[in-house]
Amino acid sequence: MNILKDLGRYWLFIASIFRRPEKWTVYRSRIADEMVSIGITSLGIVSLISIFMGAVITIQTVYNLVNPLVPLYVVGLVVRDSMIIEFSPTIIMLVLAGKVGSSIASEIGTMRVTEQIDALEIMGINSTGYLVLPKMIAAIFITPFLVLISMFVGVFGGWVAGELSGVIPSAEYIRGIQYQFLPFNVTFAMIKTVVFAYLVTSISTFQGFYTEGGALEVGRASTRAVVHSSVLILIFDYILTQLILA
Amino acid sequence: MIEVKGIKKGFEGRTVLDDVSHRFEKGKVNLIIGGSGSGKTVLMKCLVGLFEVDKGSIEYDGRNFSELDFDGRKPIRREIGMLFQGGALFDSMTVLQNVMFPLTMLSDLTEEERIERANFCLQRVNLPSSNHLYPSEISGGMKKRVAIARAIAMNPKYLYCDEPNSGLDPKTSIVIDELIMELTEEYQTTTVINTHDMNSVMTMGENILFIHKGKKWWTGNSDQILQSENPELDSFIFAGKIMQKLRKN
Numbered sequence: 001m002n003i004l005k006d007l008g009r010y011w012l013f014i015a016s017i018f019r020r021p022e023k024w025t026v027y028r029s030r031i032a033d034e035m036v037s038i039g040i041t042s043l044g045i046v047s048l049i050s051i052f053m054g055a056v057i058t059i060q061t062v063y064n065l066v067n068p069l070v071p072l073y074v075v076g077l078v079v080r081d082s083m084i085i086e087f088s089p090t091i092i093m094l095v096l097a098g099k100v101g102s103s104i105a106s107e108i109g110t111m112r113v114t115e116q117i118d119a120l121e122i123m124g125i126n127s128t129g130y131l132v133l134p135k136m137i138a139a140i141f142i143t144p145f146l147v148l149i150s151m152f153v154g155v156f157g158g159w160v161a162g163e164l165s166g167v168i169p170s171a172e173y174i175r176g177i178q179y180q181f182l183p184f185n186v187t188f189a190m191i192k193t194v195v196f197a198y199l200v201t202s203i204s205t206f207q208g209f210y211t212e213g214g215a216l217e218v219g220r221a222s223t224r225a226v227v228h229s230s231v232l233i234l235i236f237d238y239i240l241t242q243l244i245l246a
Numbered sequence: 247m248i249e250v251k252g253i254k255k256g257f258e259g260r261t262v263l264d265d266v267s268h269r270f271e272k273g274k275v276n277l278i279i280g281g282s283g284s285g286k287t288v289l290m291k292c293l294v295g296l297f298e299v300d301k302g303s304i305e306y307d308g309r310n311f312s313e314l315d316f317d318g319r320k321p322i323r324r325e326i327g328m329l330f331q332g333g334a335l336f337d338s339m340t341v342l343q344n345v346m347f348p349l350t351m352l353s354d355l356t357e358e359e360r361i362e363r364a365n366f367c368l369q370r371v372n373l374p375s376s377n378h379l380y381p382s383e384i385s386g387g388m389k390k391r392v393a394i395a396r397a398i399a400m401n402p403k404y405l406y407c408d409e410p411n412s413g414l415d416p417k418t419s420i421v422i423d424e425l426i427m428e429l430t431e432e433y434q435t436t437t438v439i440n441t442h443d444m445n446s447v448m449t450m451g452e453n454i455l456f457i458h459k460g461k462k463w464w465t466g467n468s469d470q471i472l473q474s475e476n477p478e479l480d481s482f483i484f485a486g487k488i489m490q491k492l493r494k495n
Contacts, residue, residue: 019316019317022351022352023350023351026350026351110337111336111337114332114334114337115330115331115332115334116334116335116336116337118296118330118334119328119330119334119336121295121296122294122295122296122323122326122328122406123323123324123326123348123351123352123400124319124320124321124323124324124352125351125352126316130351
């Protein structure tokens with residue numbers, strides 16, 4: 001019953017976000033701020049994770065290629081497709097669920113317990129629209145760029161690992177990453193990213209918005225935001241793969 | 247004037263407000279007093295629309311607030327200013343931005359006009375040189391004054407104050423009380439204060455509503471309150487040593 005109650009409350013929450021905004025100029029500037037907060041500040045962690053993901057995939061693929069009939073350039077192809085189809089959209093969004101999701105839930109949760117949200121409501125401002133919509137729009141716009149960067153950095157990381165360890169010649173790796181490239185895979189990754197960005201922001205803001213109590217509950221809301229977002233990213237990863245690729 | 251007619255409010259089967267009717271007068275400081283858990287905070291939250299009443303009505307100068315939806319309430323909400331117990335200032339904004347916020351969101355004033363109005367409000371609450379500071383960098387008393395400046399920025403007709411003296415030293419409390427009284431007289435607002443500070447009750451109590459067990463228990467002013475023969479009100483007022491000494495004298 002609690003799940004049904006929470007689901008009902010979630011949909012009412014989402015519906016309330018899309019009421020007519022008080023002032024678009026304010027919303028535009030908030031969207032820009034949120035893009036910096038969600039996107040630019042995540043560039044470092046996204047790049048770091050991506051470069052090591054690419055490097056590890058390269059070495060593990062070479063290690064598992066025991067059949068001499070399989071050409072070595074396959075390694076580049078595996079790194080490219082793994083990064084594009086799965087690692088960049090899913091792993092990066094899982095990382096962002098932790099970094100951005102917990103930050104959003106604690107920010108809004110703290111605003112709730114310190115009556116800042118009540119202050120907005122008493123002024124006649126649509127608090128969900130003002131607080132949630134800019135974050136959602138910003139995440140939906142900026143995360144595809146982060147994921148694209150992650151794809152490039154991951155493939156580059158694979159090349160660096162191959163060069164440094166000497167497991168694959170540079171020419172073979174580059175041939176592999178160019179071999180039978182399917183642009184639709186990038187489209188598929190972008191669709192997943194947008195869905196995951198929506199999930200992370202809507203779930204985290206929802207958890208923060210309905211926080212009751214004090215600091216302890218803010219921490220719990222933040223944990224719930226990360227756990228629920230992560231689980232739903234994995235479920236929707238499966239659903240979207242089944243729907244689009246199968 | 248704000249008129250409450252027979253309001254009831256309960257949570258999970260427990261009645262918190264039971265058939266409360268009262269009139270909060272324009273140009274006066276109206277106090278809601280009562281012990282912890284008496285229902286005074288719930289009453290204030292019902293008045294401003296943070297809680298929906300189960301029964302009864304709340305009227306702002308004849309406009310039935312309780313039967314309006316979110317959009318219908320907007321015009322009335324824009325006539326309301328509220329001072330929260332903890333200030334409820336936005337952490338990410340400076341003092342000036344906090345005071346400018348309602349003007350930015352709800353008015354068509356230019357940037358210069360908004361700054362001018364915000365500076366006027368900050369000067370009115372005797373905070374002329376803290377514009378660039380963040381809420382975390384100012385004292386509790388200053389936070390309350392910034393919150394008052396934000397509450398009066400839109401020239402409200404109705405001013406709510408939830409425990410304006412909580413967490414303040416006695417001297418600062420008097421400054422805040424005097425400020426609220428001055429603003430009420432100056433702008434002729436209908437001011438509603440939720441308090442259990444007896445000094446505030448004695449200083450500002452022009453129209454006092456005593457809530458006990460969710461019911462309207464007593465009404466009067468600060469002169470009448472000392473002569474009251476209501477046992478529940480007496481035990482609330484004379485719980486402190488200072489008030490007991492005052493009674494003996």
